[in-house]
Each structure stands twice: as structure tokens, then as C-alpha cells.
Amino acid sequence: MSSDNRPSAGVPIGAVGKHAVLIFFTALSIVPVLMILVNSFKSRRAIFSDPVAFPGPETFSLIGYHTVFVRSNFMDYYVNSLTVTVVSLVLILILATMIAFALAEYEFTGNKLLAMFFLLGIILPVRLGSVSMLQLMVSLKLVNTLAALICVYTAMGMPLAVFILTQFMRQVPREIKDAARIDGANEYRVFLLTLPTIRPAIATVAILTMIPVWNDLWFPLILAPAPETQTVTLGAASFLGQFLSDWNAVLAALSLSAGPILALYLIFSRQFLSGLTAGAVK
């Protein structure tokens, strides 16, 4: 019994304080999301008369979702957002892991300089270049295409991804790479062998880069505002003016837009748990 090292019933004061802080911040981030979700199922009047109440028999209404699906091309926006996010994400991950491998693995002149160059991309806000980007897209005839968004987001996500992944690539034990080279692996295979060992880092980068892309309003607005290339965020924003600020629709659209990103998040965050490097080296 005394060898039982589970925490005893009497929780120490320190733990109470810690939990209070944690609960506070959890609430701070969850409550607004919950409010959006709850209110999206209420009638317009109920939203304003009692925003914190749960939908009851009288106040329950699906009018918001009805508007979203019937009176706009919401499914198209969905597909657009998913396409842009997933393609950008895949491009970022492929390019950034390869760049990180090269920066961490090979000694060549300009290695440090190149790393600094990527670092610079983290510091400078990409939106500063919006005008010239628009000009570029106009001359490339890419305005109002998803490709324009994919290009910009890939470039935007690259610096942070390269930075994080390079740090992790440096930590891959060089003996694993050496063993692979002795076993006859070419450099591409050596590169592929390092990926499983940095899986948690890749998942982190995926989450960090995908959320701003999914949520972005700016670039869809200036580079691809056409109805057929609108993304979810832009579509949701359009309810703000188009139907005299249709709050039901806005809340419904926001609730719906959280779905895919949540799914992607769950997929990637599971990678954190599997400590796959365990056992590779001592």
C-alpha cells in the first residue's frame, strides 16, 4: 500500500494552482468555439437575445446551415480550401524536408548563407509583398486560380518549415545515415530513411503550416476572389455583407470550416505519440 505511488487523495496546493491556470486557458480557447457551434443551431433572434443559452425546442433552427448549403456554393468553397491546403502542405513538406536534409547533411559553400536566407523569410511578413505578388500573378495569368494561392502559401510556409526541420535533421544520428550508405543506399534513400526518425517534427510542421493556410482571408481576397475559386473563409466572410450580415450563415459556415482542419490536426497529432526513434540508437 505504501509502495502505491499513485497520487494520494489529498491533492497538494501547487497542483490545484496549476490546474486552475490550465483550466482557465483551456476555457479561454474553447468557449468561443463552443459559442459559435452552439449559436449556429439557433434562430437569429435567439442568438441575440441569449447568446450563451443552448438551443431549446423553441430556439433550435437550422436556417444558418440551410442558407450555407442552398444559397451559396459552400461545397465548392470546401473543395477549394481543401485543395489549396493539402497541395500546399504536401509541397511544403516535400520541399522543406529535402532542403533541410541538404542543409543539415552536406557541407557546401553558401550553406550557412542559405540557412540565413530561409531564416529571413520567418522574420519578414509575407503580406508586405502583396502588391508585387498580385502583379506577378497577373503577368503569369494566374489570378483567380487555385494555383496562385498554392504558390504563395508554399512560399509562405517554407521558411519556418525549413528552419524547424533543419534543426531536427541535424539531430538524426549520423551513424544511421552511414549504415545506410554502407548498405548501398543512394542519397535519396538515405534521405528517405531519415524521415521516420523525424516524424514528430514533420507532424509539427504540418500543423503549424496548415492552419494559417486554411484560415487565410487575405490572399484569397486579393488573388482569387472569383466565385469559382473562393475558399471557405472567404465564402463565410461574404455572408457578412451579402445577406445583411447573415449571422446564422456566418456561424454555420465557421462551424463547418472547423471540421476538416480538425480532422487533419487529429491525423498529424497522433504522430507525436509514436516515439519511433526509440531503439534506433542507444
Added chain:
Amino acid sequence: MAEVSINQARKFYGTFEAVKGIDVDVADGEFVVLVGPSGCGKSTLLRMIAGLEDVSGGEIAIAKTVVNDLPPKDRGIAMVFQNYALYPHMSVRANMSYSLRLKRVPKPEINERVNRAAAILGLDDLLDRHPKQLSGGQRQRVAMGRAIVREPKVFLFDEPLSNLDAALRVQMRSEIKALHQRLGTTIIYVTHDQVEAMTMADKIVVMRDGEIEQIGEPLDLYDHPANRFVAGFIGSPAMNFMQGTVDDGVFRTSDGVEMARVGSSEATTLGVRPEHLALSDEGVPLTVEMIEPTGAETQVAGKIGSQPIVGVFRERISAWPGDMLHVRLDHEHVHLFDPGGLRVARSRSSAD
């Protein structure tokens, strides 16, 4: 036929010379151990043989072919690393078969070779596990299995046992030796542990600061160390060194204590191993500072004059710190070194 010959091999990291023109010849089937303190360039030399480091100068030949410009996979070598370096996401079987799959060896042959290696190393039941499900000793065995499967001309080991606990280290030591006797393949083995070197090697190469101090058979190094460094490095507990001078054929310490008759000599350092001191009724006086009985033998630490000395005796000794013992130096086993640390030959007259 896979002898390895290293000819004036050099390695520069920038301006720092990690390996300073080394010559080693390894005969076919020989078990050679590179030993030396940490940072002396053992791993660098081994990695140069493997092709993982460029050779800055000199020549390395495996089986009479100069391999300086060959990639690692074409050198006919296999390497086992200190930290195992298994592929974490692959099963034991996949780890071991990786090189063969890359070479597109037919499946049945791959299976046969993996199974044979697994049988040699007792890995049969572990083939479907992943590295993280294995103990340290098992992981190191898998790393060896991965090397064996390639059927290399030369095995390279870089401190393969340093991550294992003491008991396992002794066990794996004999397993590697048995493996060598069974396969008869040339082995170059790096360690900083002189006990490992002494027990495993056919031939030991003692290195320091990127240079070779001495090459020889284990007992050769023990009996005839070429210099003070090797004398102090090989053997445990380490050899005692007494500073002094030779006068009238007698070595006296700087405190004037008469140690042994050594014949005329330029020596300024006398070396004697702890196990070559013998108790006697009269002789060199030794002041006891600490006594450690281990049962089989007794280790005594103390001072001769003002210079520290350690002795290991078969007898059980009842003495206390501060007591005086008398020891005799077995003159057959007295080593003399000149001011530069080089061994000084003893003249024959010293034996009387």
C-alpha cells in the same frame, strides 16, 4: 583474401590533423584492435577505411585494391557502430536484409542469408520485432547480423560494446571472438578499453594524438612496451613510474631510495607493474596508505619515498595505513625509459 593495408593515411579537418600519416598492415583473417584514449583518431581512421571520411593523404587498400575513391558500399566492408544505428521503422528482418534488397538479391537467397545470420547470433525469435522492442544487447546483435548478412571481406567495429553494461560487455566480447573464429573474416575493431584490446586482439595498434605509438601482439605490448605511454596504457592497474637516476648501475628515486640494479643506463624513469612487486623481509620500503583485499589478491596503494606506488600481491596482508612494508622488484620485469619516454634497453649485466 582480404588484407587491409594502410599507407601513410592522413586526415585533416580544416587545419587540424586528426590522423597523422599512419601505416598499418592487417593480414587476411586477422583480428586487429585499434586502441587509444578518446579523441586519438581511432574512429576517424576506421571511417576512412569504411569510406565515410575522405582520405586527405596516403592510401588505403582492401584486398590489394586501392579504395581511396570507392564509395563505402563497393569496399566489401561492413560496419557496426557504438550506438547500433538500426533503422528504427524496420523490423529486425528488414534491417538485416536492407543491403541485399538494395542489391536486388533474389528473395529466397535473402531469406536464407538472413536466417543463417540470425541462427549464428540467436536472433531467430526476434526477426519480426522492431528495434525499440529489443534490449541493448539484442540491438547490438542485430547490428552485427546486419553486417554478417552482407558477407563482407572486412568487418569494422567502432566501440560496439561501450553502450552495454559490464556483464553483457564480457559476454558479447567472447561472442565476437567466437564469431571471428567461426567466420575467419578480417576484423578491425576500435576501442578505448585496453582490456577489450588485450582479450580480443591478434594484434593491437596503440594510437595517441593521431599517431601510432606501437603495434604488436597483446602480450608483446604488455612485456615490451615501446614507450612510457604504451606502458601506462596497457595493463590494469596501470604500471607504476618512479622518477630517478641511475648511478653505478643502480636506479635510485629522486628521494634517494634504491630501487633495483639495472646496469648502466640513461634512464630517468623506472616502470614496474603492480603485479611485479613481491613482498620480502628486506628491500624497498613502502609506506602503506590504503589496502584493498579482493579475496584472490590484495591491492596496496602507498608511497616509496614521496612517489606513489600501487602493488598487487597474492598474499593476504594485514597492515594499516602508515605501516611500512618491504618489496622487491622482479628485475626481469623492470622497464626503463629515457627522459623522452622511450624504452631504454637494459644491459645484460643488470641481471646479476
